[in-house]
Amino acid sequence: MGIDLRSVVEAVRNLTTSDHASVVSITLCVTLLCASIVIGHLLEESPWINESITALLIGVGTGVMILLLSGGKSSHLFMFSEDLFFIYLLPPIIFNAGFQVKKKHFFRNFATIMMFGAIGTLVSFTIISLGAIAIFGKMDLGLVVGDYLAIGAIFAATDSVCTLQVLSQDETPLLYSLVFGEGVVNDATAVVLFNAIQDFDLSRINSAIALQLIGDFIYLFISSTALGVFLGLLSAYVIKKLYFGRHSTDREVAIMMLMAYLSYMSAELFYLSGILTVFFCGIVMSHYTWHNVTQNSRVTTKHTFATMSFVAETFIFLYVGMDALDIEKWRVVSDSPKTSIKVSAILLGLVLVGRAAFVFPLSILSNFNKSPHEKIGFKQQITIWWSGLMRGAVSMALAYNQFTKAGHTQVRGNAIMITSTITVVLFSTVVCGLITKPLVRFLMPSSKELSRSMSSEPGTPKSFAVPLLDSHCELFNGQASGAHGDQQPVVHPSSLRMLLTNPSRTIHYYWRKFDDAYMRPAFGGRGFVPYVPGSPTEPSVHEWPAEEAKD
Amino acid sequence: MGIDLRSVVEAVRNLTTSDHASVVSITLCVTLLCASIVIGHLLEESPWINESITALLIGVGTGVMILLLSGGKSSHLFMFSEDLFFIYLLPPIIFNAGFQVKKKHFFRNFATIMMFGAIGTLVSFTIISLGAIAIFGKMDLGLVVGDYLAIGAIFAATDSVCTLQVLSQDETPLLYSLVFGEGVVNDATAVVLFNAIQDFDLSRINSAIALQLIGDFIYLFISSTALGVFLGLLSAYVIKKLYFGRHSTDREVAIMMLMAYLSYMSAELFYLSGILTVFFCGIVMSHYTWHNVTQNSRVTTKHTFATMSFVAETFIFLYVGMDALDIEKWRVVSDSPKTSIKVSAILLGLVLVGRAAFVFPLSILSNFNKSPHEKIGFKQQITIWWSGLMRGAVSMALAYNQFTKAGHTQVRGNAIMITSTITVVLFSTVVCGLITKPLVRFLMPSSKELSRSMSSEPGTPKSFAVPLLDSHCELFNGQASGAHGDQQPVVHPSSLRMLLTNPSRTIHYYWRKFDDAYMRPAFGGRGFVPYVPGSPTEPSVHEWPAEEAKD
Helix, strand or coil, X not given: CHHHHHHHHHHHHHHHHCCHHHHXXXXXXXXXXXXXXXHHHHCCCCCCXXXXXXXXXXXXXXXXXXHHHCCCCCCCCCCCCHHHHHHXXXXXXXXXXXXXXXXXXXXXXXXXXXXXXXXXXXHHHHHHHHHHHHHHCCCCCCCCHHHHHHHHHHHHCCCHHHHXXXXXXXXXXXXHHHHHHHHHHHXXXXXXXHXXXXXXXXXXXXXXXXXXXXXXXXXXXXXXXXXXXXXXXXXXXXXXXXXXXXXXXXXXHXXXXXXXXHHHHHHHHCCCCHHHHHHHHXXXXXXXXXXXXXXXXXXXXXXXXXXXXXXXXXXXXXXXXHHXXXXXXXXXXXXXXXXXXXXXXXXXXXXXXXXXXXXXXXXXXXXXXXXXXXXXXXXXXXXXXXXXXXXXXXXXXXXXXXXXXXXXXXXXXXXXXXXXXXXXXXXXXXXXXXXXXXXXXXXCCCHHHHHHHHCCCCCCCCHHHCCHHHHHHHHHHHHCHHHCCCCCCCCCCCHHHHXXXXXXXXXXXXXHHHHHHHHHHHHCCCCCCCCCCXXXXXXXXXXXXXXXXXX | CHHHHHHHHXXXXXXXXXXXXXXXXXXXXXXXXXXXHHHHHHCCCCCCCCHHHHHHHHHHHHHHHHHHHCCCCCCCCCCCCHHHHHHHHHHHHHHHXXXXXXXXXXXXXXXXXXXXXXXXXXXXXXXXXXXXXXXXXXXXXXXXXXXXXXXXXXXXXCCHHHHHHHCCCCCCHHHHHHHHHHHHHHHHHHHHHHHHHHHCCHHHCCHHXXXXXXXXHHHHHHXXXXXXXXXXXXXXXXHHHHHCCCCCHHHHHXXXXXXXXXXXXXXXXXXXXXXXXXXXXXXXXXXXXXHHCCHHHHHHHHHHHHHHHHHHHHHHHHHHHHHCCCHHHHHHHCCCHHHHHHHHHHHHHHHHHHHHHHHHHHHHHHHCCCCHXXXXXXXXXXXXXXXXXXXXXXXXXXXXXXXXXXXXXXXHHHHHHHHHHHHHHHHHHHHHXXXXXXXXXXXXXXXXXXXXXXXCCCCCCCHHHCCHHHHHHHHHHHHCHHHCCCCCXXXXXXXXXXXXXXXXXXXXXXXXXXXXXXXXXXXXXXXCCCCCCCCCCCCCXXXXXXXXXXC
16 A cells, blocks of 8 residues: 555655656746846847857756766756757747748748749759769778758758848848848759659759759648648638627737647648748738738737747757757767767868859859849858858767667767767857858948848838838839939830830739739738728738837 | 677667657647647537547547557556746746736735635535545545545635636636635645645644634745745846846846746745746736847747646646546556445535535625625625636646556545546536536626726726826726716825725726836836837837737
8 A cells, every 4th residue: 555655645745746848947947048038138249249148058068067977977958859950949039031031032031032042942952962082982981872952951951040040131132132032942952952862863853853853842832832822812711701890918928829830740641841831821811811800810920920930049059059069979979079070070071162163153043144233242141151051950860860869879970960060050150140240241341232232112111011002113113223204104005025124113003903802802911900990902001010110 | 708799889879869859748748739629620610529528538548549559558648747837838838828818806815715715615625525534434445534625625625727717807807816816825825725734733723823724824825925026126127127228038038037937936946836926027027027038028928838837837738638537546556436426426525515505605795895896796606616627737746646656546535536636627627617608707797897897997998008197087986977078187186085985996096107217217017118218118009918919
């Protein structure tokens, strides 16, 4: 009876106090998150340090403390978990990016972004893989061809999270949309690449298979985007139809958060790119759904999504920092420090070359047939090259998956690859993170004017806010620079001529027409005013989430 | 090489698409959550159905579908997880309850709440345990004394989540604070009870040990509360000191959310009652921290906490519903359906008796030495008795922990206890859930007037908003009912006489004085206006989160 009683009690105690080890980890993590936020805030005035680097350094410091406290046995609170990263931390970051992105800039540079994300990633992957085969093949690390291809994938994965932290959407909107958009497309490329390699033998590669790869990519891109757009529109429709007249902020916010997460998970369910889907779902939600809810819900969703993204980002950097002192692998590597340093340096070099190999040629290609003020200048090309060099949690997750079994390895070659990945991630994040801000300021002191001159509506950064006619007139008046004397309104411009002169603006014009005629009446959006009776298509005073002033 | 390549690809594919089974579960869960919210909204007008019951029924429906689709093999998406419940779902619900609770009502009824929560739970536990020994002992279920005590604990645990859904804070504030407050204290009692039983042998129980149990409970209650208050004040202090002059909504919201969660986890870390801690942290945060942040942060935190709590509640009901068709246990039980029904009925009876055994005597005790309009009437006693009958996820978690090993059992007695617990939970939630709303309306048609007459500030429900002097005068004018002709302001009332006449009001008066003189200057709170220069102690127009009108 004594034993029975004890086991009851033990069981209930375990229940109410839960597994104590996980309680300790969670408590420490939350404490460190708070510390990172507070210290990051205190260091905000510094021109060098940003919040990512603060979190990374606090993570490394905690790792050292744990290492000392445990007598050199362990530096881990927990192993790096891919599930945690891909299922819980990445979706809010990418969704928020879509929700707050300046849609105009993103869509105007759509072709360039696609080129950078798809072709650029392939170029980078190829160069890093070939470089690894050529250099590491001679170093007797015990790696096989599969490992070299994995290295290519690991270091071709641009870290969108770092990019978001270092580049400012307001100061350098063109660079932001190019580098970040590239990061989003990058994921889709990687999925197609690896799904394709799985199905085909490398020795059988030919032009038919290459074509099929391209077809697969296009299918994946279109279906992922369509799913995101569909779920975004569904959320807008549901909220518009169901909640009209009797809004509940809690329900609206819950539906928006759940639908956003659902878009990511359902894309993963259908083996699509969750990152692409959740990104486009965010764009659609900010264009339609956000305008269908109450003012309180707008404030709440805007700040909640931003906060969740902010916390997830901080957590990732903390986590990578804590995992950097993975003593088990460093110990395996410790008898050959020169090899380890050499490998890290070579990898960094390959990353630099791999990125340069597509940024400069593709920029020149993209400048072809563009007006001078829309071209990507050489200084901007350097910034794009530099600010996309950072490797982060995606690289770590891929490296752990490839070179360890459930986080552990004793094989020397694999341990070297893990420690080198950690070195590259820490080095690129800290060094690129420290240098990018000053570099952007140095290369583009007039970045604000420059970005404004690249926008087609110079005087109206909030161009979506103006009614259709204004925007329409301005759009074509600004373009017809020689016809300023002609005061006649351009009512029916020749669509073919327009399409040839400036395709993206023409598409934008027809999209606006279609949006106003069919989409907004069905799905709400700007001008949809809940509660207030009256003309539902009249422009309201509410702003885009991305263009509202931050408090 | 072929194999290596395939394993790379497989690994990367696993990574980007994650474990597909968990993706399926999460997608289905999020979809069901959305469905529950939308259907719950559509059924809102119904006087019977509420959102909990909708979610529960959707959960049961999904369980049936999974059962049919899997050919009778399984009804589970995943096993009921205590960690998920206690670490992730319960904290937001209890924190939000503290954050939105009407503090005045809670503290005015503090003594009664403590009596109900501590002594009441013990009475209920004793009666259910003794009843189980007396009745089930004769039924040859193969249970031992430890199991009977566990049954007492399982069915003495009032489900605060159900209570929050069924009772309305605005309509029946007294009942809400009594029943909900009891639920919060209930947890602390259970922890002490089981920690104590673990350390002592039941055969050696005597008055010294009983005293020590009481001492343990008082220690646990005070330390848990103190920790919650400390962390709440810390958050207020940090935000007031650090963010003054340069607020960032995202950071403020992040700090508030993280500190709230930290309070729960750190209580669990020190083996205290996380529920008590996070509840008091919520109260302190709504009293101080919430007033130190920007208007946008106020709107965001208020709605975010409410939304998180709402989603967690809906999820729990969905989860319990899905788990109800635990086919493995029902199959074990299926050869003795009579026994199973009998056990469920006996348990329901014991729950009814166990609760009646403390609600009515303790209410009479609490009415002693109170003015007539402050007494708990017989109709109210019935409502308190009835609305605390619901058993929910806490009972399920305890039952799974006691009667299964990692969710599985083949022992007949254990399977019967699991299925009976499920029956009691479903029956009590659905039946009590359906009947409580009409019952409250039937027993207390004038509940609004009644609750108002019990409040000391009849005309000013937002009494905290009025400056000190007004509230002070009103407080004592309302009390001195015979001295209405005397127009002299009561400047220095005899504190001893006041304490004897009405202790809670006196404590309230001195607390207000202390709060204004020492606490608010240090920790902010109502009247602290960020950004706006000027007198920081002047009352602002901002309302309490709990007393703001819902949109």
